[in-house]
Amino acid sequence: MVRLEKRLNPNRTVAMLTPLLAVLLTMLAGGIMFALLGNDPFEAIRVIFWDPLFAEPFASYSRPQLLVKAGPLILIAIGLSIGFRAGIWNIGAEGQYIMGAICGAAAGLAFYPSESPLIFPLMVLFGGLGGWAWAMIPAVLKVRFGTNEILVSLMLVYVAENILAMVSTGVLRNPEGMGFPGSRNLGHWDAASNPELIEGTGMHWGVALSLVVVIATYVMMTRHIRGFHVRLAGEAPRAARFAGVNPTRIVIFCLGLAGALAGLAGLFEVSGPAGQITIDFASGYGFTAIIVAFLGRLHPVGILLAGLLMALTYIGGELAQLLLGVPAAAIQLFQGMLLFFLLAMDVFTNYRVRFGTTKVTA
Amino acid sequence: MIRNLLLASAATLGLATAAAAQDPTEACFVYVGPIGDGGWTYQHHQGALAVKETYGDKVNVRWQESVPEGADSERVITQMALSGCDIIFTTSFGYMDPTNAVAAKFPKVKFEHATGYKREHSNVSSYNSRFYEGRAVVGHIAGRMTKTNKIGYIASFPIPEVIMGINSYYNHAKAVNPDVELVVTWVYTWFDPAKEADAARAMLDQGVDMITAHTDSTAPLAEIAKEGGSAFGFGQASDMSAFATNDDGSMGPRITSIIDDWSPYYVKRVGQLMDGTYEQIDSWGGMPEGEVVIGPMTDAIPADVQAEAQGMIEAITAGEYHPFTGPMFNQAGEQFLADGETIEDGPLLGMNFYVQGITAEIPN
Numbered sequence: 101m102v103r104l105e106k107r108l109n110p111n112r113t114v115a116m117l118t119p120l121l122a123v124l125l126t127m128l129a130g131g132i133m134f135a136l137l138g139n140d141p142f143e144a145i146r147v148i149f150w151d152p153l154f155a156e157p158f159a160s161y162s163r164p165q166l167l168v169k170a171g172p173l174i175l176i177a178i179g180l181s182i183g184f185r186a187g188i189w190n191i192g193a194e195g196q197y198i199m200g201a202i203c204g205a206a207a208g209l210a211f212y213p214s215e216s217p218l219i220f221p222l223m224v225l226f227g228g229l230g231g232w233a234w235a236m237i238p239a240v241l242k243v244r245f246g247t248n249e250i251l252v253s254l255m256l257v258y259v260a261e262n263i264l265a266m267v268s269t270g271v272l273r274n275p276e277g278m279g280f281p282g283s284r285n286l287g288h289w290d291a292a293s294n295p296e297l298i299e300g301t302g303m304h305w306g307v308a309l310s311l312v313v314v315i316a317t318y319v320m321m322t323r324h325i326r327g328f329h330v331r332l333a334g335e336a337p338r339a340a341r342f343a344g345v346n347p348t349r350i351v352i353f354c355l356g357l358a359g360a361l362a363g364l365a366g367l368f369e370v371s372g373p374a375g376q377i378t379i380d381f382a383s384g385y386g387f388t389a390i391i392v393a394f395l396g397r398l399h400p401v402g403i404l405l406a407g408l409l410m411a412l413t414y415i416g417g418e419l420a421q422l423l424l425g426v427p428a429a430a431i432q433l434f435q436g437m438l439l440f441f442l443l444a445m446d447v448f449t450n451y452r453v454r455f456g457t458t459k460v461t462a
Numbered sequence: 463m464i465r466n467l468l469l470a471s472a473a474t475l476g477l478a479t480a481a482a483a484q485d486p487t488e489a490c491f492v493y494v495g496p497i498g499d500g501g502w503t504y505q506h507h508q509g510a511l512a513v514k515e516t517y518g519d520k521v522n523v524r525w526q527e528s529v530p531e532g533a534d535s536e537r538v539i540t541q542m543a544l545s546g547c548d549i550i551f552t553t554s555f556g557y558m559d560p561t562n563a564v565a566a567k568f569p570k571v572k573f574e575h576a577t578g579y580k581r582e583h584s585n586v587s588s589y590n591s592r593f594y595e596g597r598a599v600v601g602h603i604a605g606r607m608t609k610t611n612k613i614g615y616i617a618s619f620p621i622p623e624v625i626m627g628i629n630s631y632y633n634h635a636k637a638v639n640p641d642v643e644l645v646v647t648w649v650y651t652w653f654d655p656a657k658e659a660d661a662a663r664a665m666l667d668q669g670v671d672m673i674t675a676h677t678d679s680t681a682p683l684a685e686i687a688k689e690g691g692s693a694f695g696f697g698q699a700s701d702m703s704a705f706a707t708n709d710d711g712s713m714g715p716r717i718t719s720i721i722d723d724w725s726p727y728y729v730k731r732v733g734q735l736m737d738g739t740y741e742q743i744d745s746w747g748g749m750p751e752g753e754v755v756i757g758p759m760t761d762a763i764p765a766d767v768q769a770e771a772q773g774m775i776e777a778i779t780a781g782e783y784h785p786f787t788g789p790m791f792n793q794a795g796e797q798f799l800a801d802g803e804t805i806e807d808g809p810l811l812g813m814n815f816y817v818q819g820i821t822a823e824i825p826n
Contacts, residue, residue, distance in 0.1 A: 157544045165537050265650045269619055269825075278579055279622045279814050285559050373533030375563075379619070379650070380531040380556050418538055421526045422545055428496060428528040 104451040111449070118445035119395055119406070125441040130434045139424050147423055148416030148434070158419060164302025166411045168373050171307035172197070172365035174407035176389035178310070178317050179358030181398040185321070187334040188354045192238065192253025193362040194386025195260035196231040200363020201370040202267055203230025205283060205377050208292040209272060212284065219291040223367055224305075231363015232356050234260065239355035243348045249355065261382060268379045287375040294372035306368025311404075313361065318400040330354065362386060391439050413438065489513055489732050490547035491525040492538060494554035495653060501678030501699040502652070502722070503527065506553045506576075509724030516729045520736065531556025536563055543568040549735050551728065552576065562586055572735060577623070579811070584742055589727055592748030593623065594810075595778050596720030597630040597674070598785035599756050599771050600696045603718065604672035605635030605642050606767045607694065614645045614665040616675040616682055618652050620824050622813045624676050629817045630785045631674060634774075636819055645670050646822050655681035662686060666693055674698070674720075680705060686715035694762060696720060701757040718771075719757035726752045746807065749779040786810060791818040 127149075131141035152162035176193045183190050190196075204227030208219050238252035265281075267273075272283040286292045297303050321327035332340040333350045341347070365385065370377055392410050396402030417431035491510045495503035507525065514523045524547070529538045535557050542550050543564060549572040552561045558578035565573045565583045573586045581588055604613045613635055617624050628646060635642045645668060647661040658677050662685035665673055671693040675682045678698065683705040686695045691712065697703070697719025705716035727747060734740040747753040756775055759768050777783035788799030792815045799805055816824060 158541060161540060161544060162537075168533070169537075262650070265619075269621075269650075278812055280555065280579075281619055281621060282556075287559075287563075369533065373536070375533075375559055378532060378556055383530045383532060383534060414534075415537070418526065418541060422490075422524060422538075422541055425524070428526070 101456060103454045104447065105454050107450055107452050115397075115449050118449055119397065119402070119442060122395075122438060122441040122445050123409070125445075126434065126438045129437050129441070133430060133433065134426065137426065137430060139426055144420055144424060144426060147420045148413060151419055151423075152412060152415045160300075162415050162419075164296075164300060165415055166408060167302040167307045168304070169411035169414055170407040171304070171310045172369050172385045173389050173392045173410055174404055175306065175310040175313060175365040175368075176358075176362045176386060177392040177396065177403045177407060178313050178400060179361035180389055181393040181396070181400070181403060182317065182321070182330055183354035183358050184393060184398050185334045186330040186350050186354050187337070188351055189250045190235065190238070190253050190355055190358050191250050191390065192235070192255075192257045192386070193358060193389055194382060194384065195253070195257035196234045196359040196362035197366040197369075197386045198257075198260040198264050198382050199234040199366070200227040200231035200360075201366030201374075201381060202264060202272070202377060203227060203233075203363070204367030205286065205292075205370050206267070206272060208286065208371070209283060212292075213289065215291045217291070220294070220371070223292060223371060224364065227367025228360040228364045231366065232360040234363070235355045235359020236352075239352050242355075243351050249351075253355075257386070264377070264381060265379050268377055268381075272377050274376075281379050283377040285375045286371045292371055294368050304368060304372045306365060306372060309364065309368070310407075314400045314404050321400070326353070362389075395438070395442055410435075486520055486522040487517070487549070487732060487736050488522045488524065488545075488547045489728075490542045490550045491523070492529050492535060492542070492550065492552045492554075492557060493525060493527040494529060494531065494556070495678070496527050497525070499653065499678060500680055500702065503553070503678075505700050505722045506551075506724050509728040510551075512725035513728050513732050517732065517736070521732060529557075532560070536560035539564040539573075540567070543571045547571060549574065549732060572740065574731060581742065581744065587731075587743050587745070589743075589745040589747070590623075591722055591724075591753045592746060593720065593722070593754060594626045594630040594785055595748045596754045596756060597627045598634045598778070599774050600674050600718065600720060601631035601634030602638060602774060603696075603759075603763060603767055603771055604631070604674065605637065605639040606770070607717075607763065608635075608639065608642060608672045609692075610669045610671045611639065611641045612643050612645060612668065612670040612672075614647065614662075614670040614673040616658060616661045616665075616673065616677055617646050617648050618676050619650060620648065622811055625816070625824065626786075626810055626813045627676055628820070629813065632820055633790070633817055634785065635672075638770075644820050644822070646820075648825055649677060651677065653678045655679040658682050659685045662695075683715050689715075691762075697757055703757065706758075706760050713760065713762045716760070717762045718759040721755040721757050723753055723755050749775065750781055792816070793818055793820065 127145050131145055134144040135141045151158055153159055180190055180193055204223040207226035208223040211219055237256060238249040241247040241252055242249045269281040274282060274284045294304050329345045333345055374381055392403060392406045396406035413435055420426045421428060493503040497503055497507040510523050510525060513521055526538055529535050539560055551574045553576045555577045558575055558580050561573050561575045562580050562582040565586045569585055575588045577590045578588050615628050615631055632644045645665055649657045649661050651657055658679050659681040662673055662682040666689060673682055673686060673695045675698045680702050683695050686693050694717045695715050697716050699722050701719045701721050702716050705714045707714045784804040786805035788803040789801045790799040791797050
């Protein structure tokens with residue numbers, strides 16, 4: 101018999117090192133997979149992890165793209181991590197991301213073709229509000245009726261996807277689009293677009309905000325009473341109640357903040373890299389961010405690094421497909437391995453494996 | 463001065479040709495689904511393989527599958543251009559704006575976008591197929607074969623391409639069966655086997671016995687197969703011949719198919735790029751160009767119906783028959799095509815209304 105036994109004092113250094121170990125194990129197992137597929141494993145690993153950063157002619161383009169891809173992941177993951185620390189499981193960031201993009205884009209498009217400088221700030225406001233409002237549904241249902249936020253927030257993703265299809269073919273459809281689905285391209289409309297702030301850096305308002313949020317969250321979680329309450333609610337709910345932490349307020353705060361950040365990520369994406377509301381606008385950032393949050397150990401700085409790493413596997417994975425003909429499914433498997441090894445390492449950090457049966461002594 | 467310029471450009475041209483003779487032409491493809499989807503992407507990939515087959519060592523074919531539409535596709539297309547692709551085919555409508563955005567940054571690379579309408583730069587061409595020609599043929603077959611007088615159309619999105627397909631299918635069924643009734647189900651997806659199967663099931667439960675789909679999976683055919691031969695369907699995008707016979711050897715649900723054959727277009731365009739006759743175009747080919755093909759008909763279709771269908775295919779291929787030939791009326795009874803008049807491409811590409819006789823409404 102093999103059993104797992106909880107370690108009383110998990111080693112903190114080991115806990116910090118596990119993500120790194122997980123990456124190494126992924127490289128190893130992934131390399132074997134690539135070899136079995138008939139590719140040179142060393143070349144494949146190099147193309148995924150090295151070429152996007154340092155090999156021309158790709159690197160000068162992909163380095164900024166790393167920020168573009170990581171920005172929304174980090175923004176959403178930070179919001180989720182605060183809830184996860186408090187034991188509030190918002191799985192529906194994808195829906196909040198979509199609703200933020202729809203509300204923000206709609207707020208802007210209502211004033212098309214005005215060139216007022218107020219349009220973009222208005223869109224940002226509505227983007228955040230849209231995500232916040234969508235997250236308030238599971239929050240209010242949870243505090244009023246005790247429903248499970250995991251189920252409700254996840255189900256609302258599918259509702260949001262259908263709303264996205266509806267507005268793309270309906271109210272937000274580009275009137276000059278020959279009847280095809282999809283809104284006007286916000287990138288072609290200066291007042292509503294979210295361009296690169298400095299040419300060639302990939303840095304747009306969303307990326308800038310995600311960096312600010314990383315710092316702000318770090319400060320809040322370590323220095324502010326609100327951060328202390330969040331951690332306490334997650335780690336010791338009973339103690340939290342004795343300490344006067346109001347569980348209702350924690351739920352509303354955590355879900356609301358995560359929703360607003362996801363909504364903002366959606367708005368910055370639709371007005372920047374994506375450019376328009378289309379049926380396929382949702383690209384899974386909301387779900388990938390859950391991986392990023394855990395990969396980053398629910399710690400703001402960890403999430404920053406995890407977001408960049410995740411973005412690297414995407415961009416490097418694309419290059420591997422293009423240059424080496426690796427199938428798309430192999431790249432997805434590779435990313436899946438990363439999460440698998442991380443979770444496996446977690447188990448071994450927190451538990452010890454015991455062989456043989458326990459003897460019950462009286 | 464002008465002479466020098468001409469000489470200089472002639473020299474550059476010469477150099478370019480010389481370089482082309484040494485290096486293989488890089489033809490690159492961006493796919494929205496996996497190459498094994500058995501439908502849309504599979505067919506585009508067959509076209510890419512045909513390019514390799516035709517030109518051998520003179521061409522290098524590369525591709526990337528399952529590329530999400532939107533921001534990710536812009537990055538993928540850019541990386542392709544950076545990696546030395548000479549011509550890039552982007553094979554889904556959602557790549558339209560990204561394709562044009564990347565084309566602006568790489569004026570020397572040729573871009574070809576499928577099923578869209580934006581050509582913002584001189585190096586962007588667009589191409590599509592006249593799928594409605596295939597719908598006319600299967601509509602005719604459906605109208606002749608239905609026993610319940612109810613025929614179905616699993617529709618993806620309410621865009622002109624789908625609406626013209628519905629109109630073409632219905633018109634040609636009604637022409638041979640005035641009692642025919644059309645059931646349209648909108649699934650709001652191009653590829654979702656579960657939703658497509660649900661739509662087919664709902665239709666079958668209403669008594670629909672002939673179903674065509676404007677979505678890419680084989681799920682509707684699998685659902686129709688459960689009826690044990692009382693209902694039939696058509697392969698879509700790809701031949702889907704696996705459904706022509708059941709596992710036990712009996713007649714399967716797929717009685718023929720509308721095949722998108724992109725090979726003639728891809729082979730032609732890459733060839734033009736290599737021999738220097740390449741120009742920006744907006745291509746809309748159909749049966750005459752070999753881009754829309756009706757797959758083999760099974761014996762489930764009576765011999766006389768097969769002969770009629772074959773006659774229609776030949777007439778369309780020869781350019782003698784246009785599936786949108788007047789007189790035609792819209793749902794409100796207003797005439798939009800006079801007797802014998804054929805529709806222009808412009809109004810056809812923007813078609814946003816049903817023809818007379820369809821009782822459903824286009825969702826808004």
